[in-house]
Amino acid sequence: MENSSLNRKFDRILALENAGKLKASSGNRALSKFYNNRLAVFGLIVFSIILLTAVFAPLLTSHDPLKINLRNIAQSPSWEHWFGTDRTGRDVFSRVLYGGRISILVGLGSALMAAVIGVAIGAYTGFKGGWIDVIALRISEIFMSFPQIILVLMLVSIAGQSLFNLIFIFVLTGWGAMYRMTRARMLSLREEEYVQALQSFGLSTATICYKHILPNALGPIMVNITLSTAAFILAEAGLSFLGLGVPLNLPTWGNILNVAQEIRVLQNFWWMWLPVGLVISLFVLSVNFIGDGLRDATDPSQQG
Amino acid sequence: MLTYVIRRILILIPMLLIISFLVYWGLELTPGDAVSHLINPEAAGRMSAEQLNDLRESYGLNKSFIERYGIWLINVLQGNFGHSLAGGVPIADIFLDRLPATLELSFVALFFSTVMGSILGTISALKRGSAVDSGLTVVGMLGVSIPELFFGLVALLIFALELGWLPVGGRLLPSYTSYWDHVPNIVLPALVLSLMMTAGVMRYSRSSMLDALSREFITTARSKGLPEWRINLLHGFRVALTPVVVLIGFRLPVLIGGTVIIEQVFQWPGIGNEFISSVRGADYPLVMMIALFSVFAVLLASLIIDVLTALIDPRVRLS
Numbered sequence: 182m183e184n185s186s187l188n189r190k191f192d193r194i195l196a197l198e199n200a201g202k203l204k205a206s207s208g209n210r211a212l213s214k215f216y217n218n219r220l221a222v223f224g225l226i227v228f229s230i231i232l233l234t235a236v237f238a239p240l241l242t243s244h245d246p247l248k249i250n251l252r253n254i255a256q257s258p259s260w261e262h263w264f265g266t267d268r269t270g271r272d273v274f275s276r277v278l279y280g281g282r283i284s285i286l287v288g289l290g291s292a293l294m295a296a297v298i299g300v301a302i303g304a305y306t307g308f309k310g311g312w313i314d315v316i317a318l319r320i321s322e323i324f325m326s327f328p329q330i331i332l333v334l335m336l337v338s339i340a341g342q343s344l345f346n347l348i349f350i351f352v353l354t355g356w357g358a359m360y361r362m363t364r365a366r367m368l369s370l371r372e373e374e375y376v377q378a379l380q381s382f383g384l385s386t387a388t389i390c391y392k393h394i395l396p397n398a399l400g401p402i403m404v405n406i407t408l409s410t411a412a413f414i415l416a417e418a419g420l421s422f423l424g425l426g427v428p429l430n431l432p433t434w435g436n437i438l439n440v441a442q443e444i445r446v447l448q449n450f451w452w453m454w455l456p457v458g459l460v461i462s463l464f465v466l467s468v469n470f471i472g473d474g475l476r477d478a479t480d481p482s483q484q485g
Numbered sequence: 486m487l488t489y490v491i492r493r494i495l496i497l498i499p500m501l502l503i504i505s506f507l508v509y510w511g512l513e514l515t516p517g518d519a520v521s522h523l524i525n526p527e528a529a530g531r532m533s534a535e536q537l538n539d540l541r542e543s544y545g546l547n548k549s550f551i552e553r554y555g556i557w558l559i560n561v562l563q564g565n566f567g568h569s570l571a572g573g574v575p576i577a578d579i580f581l582d583r584l585p586a587t588l589e590l591s592f593v594a595l596f597f598s599t600v601m602g603s604i605l606g607t608i609s610a611l612k613r614g615s616a617v618d619s620g621l622t623v624v625g626m627l628g629v630s631i632p633e634l635f636f637g638l639v640a641l642l643i644f645a646l647e648l649g650w651l652p653v654g655g656r657l658l659p660s661y662t663s664y665w666d667h668v669p670n671i672v673l674p675a676l677v678l679s680l681m682m683t684a685g686v687m688r689y690s691r692s693s694m695l696d697a698l699s700r701e702f703i704t705t706a707r708s709k710g711l712p713e714w715r716i717n718l719l720h721g722f723r724v725a726l727t728p729v730v731v732l733i734g735f736r737l738p739v740l741i742g743g744t745v746i747i748e749q750v751f752q753w754p755g756i757g758n759e760f761i762s763s764v765r766g767a768d769y770p771l772v773m774m775i776a777l778f779s780v781f782a783v784l785l786a787s788l789i790i791d792v793l794t795a796l797i798d799p800r801v802r803l804s
Contacts, residue, residue, distance in 0.1 A: 444653065
């Protein structure tokens, strides 16, 4: 039965082809595969919307996210204040928009920097092998044997709290995973025949590994960047919620959520924390969908 | 088998030494030393430089860095973890006081996420490609995307504040009479903590089950004419479950990270809660000792998991 349905499917495709209606697939195969994944496209749309609202925050709201207005405390949502105001009269909607700028900067920025460092080290040491590989592997093992939040909080307590320190600490704790993944790809790719050919041409190690092998490992690297962006945004929210992330004077998603620690706020002023919680969840969800879509699209074993 | 275990332990020791060295180094980088923490600033101001120096000498603070590290390490190995700056309580006492609460919460969450995750993952694998499967995939995605603290806050609002079914936080109420009295207290934090892990286990057990079902012994079982449920449960599920149980060890870092935040949301008096207050209060000796302890727990868990895997699967030992 399954065969006959498959036959019918192929008959249809054949008919389309004969009628000249089937366009030869143009463009990147991975890209078209990504666009056929509904969840990934949904993720990309939501991601773009939230990113654009954060970037163009000044155009979307006329309220200053930092301006305290004591005559306008804890107002429920209205036409003037879409998400209401917080306990010092600041507009929550504009805080969510401006907070997105810093939260996304922390998440995406840390993930990209961790990727650059991890990939650069992993590609080189993985290709070269020998003692340099062993040393890099041991260092990454040390970093990765700490539970991430413990290591981050420990470093925060040593280095102090600031936006720069937080990004620095995230990069320091996040490069290991990226390094491991790149190294693993490198170990299998360096055995390929084209690499031997390049070596026999006398190309330098750096040229071979960064220019010729690395592009073949790009798929998993991009997947890893999206996934660690999601993880860093969650980590920032968690740390700032605890009051130990980005300093409280800067609006970030985690800092806005911070007020919900008080039972009174949690119960009576839902607009101060619920919308921002939903925005974080949606954003992280969209990033995860994009990551999953990229994984399916770039995985050669699933090429259809 | 024994040589395998010994070899694994031998790899672990230099690792722990390096990490303890880094932690001690971190401790040295923090402002102040034992003397400046023990004496209040006014008294220190009245003391002469010589007196302060004598005091430092008596605590061994004038020795070289390596020597001090050696002394510290020997103390730690003997169970003398130093003192918390807040009140000068021995850190070992704090551990003994707080650890049971964290272990209790972790075990309940671990148990719940393993059971739920493997059941949902198996269902998902058996109904591959169906609406149930894609629905569960999206739910799993939600599980790893919603910040657990946000999920915790919403759960707290609905079940504790609005409906009043469960207590708002804490572990043991002052009026408790038996151990079971605090079961309502653990329900919310354990459920929220297991949410994220359930999603992970579900994903893993789905692919593990799919893998098991495609093996040849399943075809054999089917050709013997066994009923489908027997094939799935007795042959597929059993094989698929082994890696899922092994995964428990790898979830430990996630679990520790989760308890730090969830204990804060629900005011659960565990190590995570203590860790946050020590970071806030710049109680460096306590911060470092908890960090060291968590690394030790993670490495020990991975050792146990490796040994267990080697016991189950003889191929691991040989490679």
